[in-house]
Amino acid sequence: MSEELQELRKELRRFFADKSPSAEVRRLMETAEGYDPAVWAQMAGQLGLQGLAVPEELGGAGFGMREVAVVMEEMGRALVCSPYLSSSVLAATALLASGDAGRAWLPGIADGTTRATLAWSEGDGWDPGAVATTAREYGGGWVLDGTKSYVLDGHTAGVVLVTARAGDGPALFAVDGDAPGFTRTPLPTLDQTRRLARLDLDGVPARLVLPEAGAALERALDTAAVALAAEQLGGARRMLEMTVEYAKVRRQFGRPIGGFQAIKHRCADMFVLVESACSAVAHAAAVADERPEELPAAAALAKAYCSDAYFEVAGEAIQIHGGIGFTWEHDAHLYFKRARSSQELFGPPARHRRRLADLVGI
Numbered sequence: 001m002s003e004e005l006q007e008l009r010k011e012l013r014r015f016f017a018d019k020s021p022s023a024e025v026r027r028l029m030e031t032a033e034g035y036d037p038a039v040w041a042q043m044a045g046q047l048g049l050q051g052l053a054v055p056e057e058l059g060g061a062g063f064g065m066r067e068v069a070v071v072m073e074e075m076g077r078a079l080v081c082s083p084y085l086s087s088s089v090l091a092a093t094a095l096l097a098s099g100d101a102g103r104a105w106l107p108g109i110a111d112g113t114t115r116a117t118l119a120w121s122e123g124d125g126w127d128p129g130a131v132a133t134t135a136r137e138y139g140g141g142w143v144l145d146g147t148k149s150y151v152l153d154g155h156t157a158g159v160v161l162v163t164a165r166a167g168d169g170p171a172l173f174a175v176d177g178d179a180p181g182f183t184r185t186p187l188p189t190l191d192q193t194r195r196l197a198r199l200d201l202d203g204v205p206a207r208l209v210l211p212e213a214g215a216a217l218e219r220a221l222d223t224a225a226v227a228l229a230a231e232q233l234g235g236a237r238r239m240l241e242m243t244v245e246y247a248k249v250r251r252q253f254g255r256p257i258g259g260f261q262a263i264k265h266r267c268a269d270m271f272v273l274v275e276s277a278c279s280a281v282a283h284a285a286a287v288a289d290e291r292p293e294e295l296p297a298a299a300a301l302a303k304a305y306c307s308d309a310y311f312e313v314a315g316e317a318i319q320i321h322g323g324i325g326f327t328w329e330h331d332a333h334l335y336f337k338r339a340r341s342s343q344e345l346f347g348p349p350a351r352h353r354r355r356l357a358d359l360v361g362i
Contacts, residue, residue: 009070015047016078022331028081029192033156035081043082044112050088051110054096058103059110065223065288069230069281076234079334081193083115085227086152091116093223094161097216098172101209105159105174117157118220119148119199120170126347128163128170128217133201135164135171135208142166142208143181144173144201150345154197155186162199162206163213172213173206180204191341193334219292222299225346226284229302232310232342233277239310239317239335240270246321263320270316273309280305297359304352307343314339 001009019039028035043049052067054060061067068089075084092109095102095116108114120128133146144164154160158177163170175182183200210216244267247258257263284302287294314336318325325332343349 005066005070008067009074011047012071012074013077015043016074016080020078020080022079022334025079025081025193025334032186034153034193034195035083035156040082040115041112043084044110049084050112052088054092054106054110059107065226065285068227069285072227072230073234073237073281076231076338077238079193079235079331079338083117083153083157085224085231086117086154086157087115089227090118090152090220090224091157091159091161094118094172094213094216094220095209097219098210098213114159115153115157116159116161117151117153118161119151119154120163120217120221121150122146122148124149126351128221129214131163131165131170133162133164135166135173135206138203142173142206144175144204144206146201148199148201150187151197151199153195154199155184155195160199161209162201163217164206166208166211169212169214170217171208172210172216174209175201175204175206179206189341191337193338194341194345218296221346222295223288225299225303225352226281226288226295228342228345229277229284229299229306230281232306232339233274233281235335235338235342236270236274236277236306236310236313239313239332240267240274242332243267243270243317243320250322257320266316266320270313273313277306277309297356300352300356300359303346304349304356307349307352310339311343 048061049071051060052063052071056062075082087109092106095106105114105116109116122130122132133144133148135142135144144162146164148162160175160177162173162175164173181202181204185198187196187198189196247263247267248256250257280302284298287298318332318336321332324330
């Protein structure tokens, strides 16, 4: 890792340690918004995180996926409650991939004043091509009808990018959060640190962003899969650290439990999973920046592996912590719930493994 990325990681770790301690995470879990607007503004004003991968001419910093992956890893480590993944990764990437038509919203996303998200999932599936939402021309513009499921931060986003069928394939439209006929319903979630919503559209006025959005959607979803894998890596690494620290101080039969061979082997297995996840994320981030034509395979690999690795590490951490690991007061269950929910987000590991197999011709 370069010196610049190491410095970025140090600054992020200090910032999130201050702004997202366990008590604050638990407080935000109980709020309607699910995040702290003041911290969101500081992320943009002090650190410039929201515009990290937005081109400089549009108000961003012009960096790439390597930098975004470091941000996501540190956010996953601290269980940060934030619409960063939905706005600065999903929506921003979809708009960037849309060419000139998507530029209008990017300066606002970059400075944090616009919070956006991408709504493509319908029913129980994550296939971006399976679109039942319809778009029709009306009064010189467009209106949308349909329902979107599992929309990240869809209950609070100021701009929602919606996929709808306006021809043979999916098109991309922008909808204002307060548009008439637009109903947003928060969904109950296993992981209370991340919010999902159902969006119902009944004649909702919309602005056409991209009439043929298949390639832009694929790019956005692959980029988001890599970002989510980096977040999973951060959570898994923190779980490993917490478990090793606990194994050093928890004593049974007159000695620390970390001295028992069974615990050593389980911690070693956790370490291998975390380091392998680190390699998968580093590879996918490099591919996104340097060889975008290889991104679909790298993203599928990273998302599939890191999903299972995080879930297994989180489960082992609870087991090694013993009784205290099952209590509400301990943070282990928060990471476990994040691990399980992110395992399914954007599609379960099996879906990404099937996609990877298809891409490499197996």
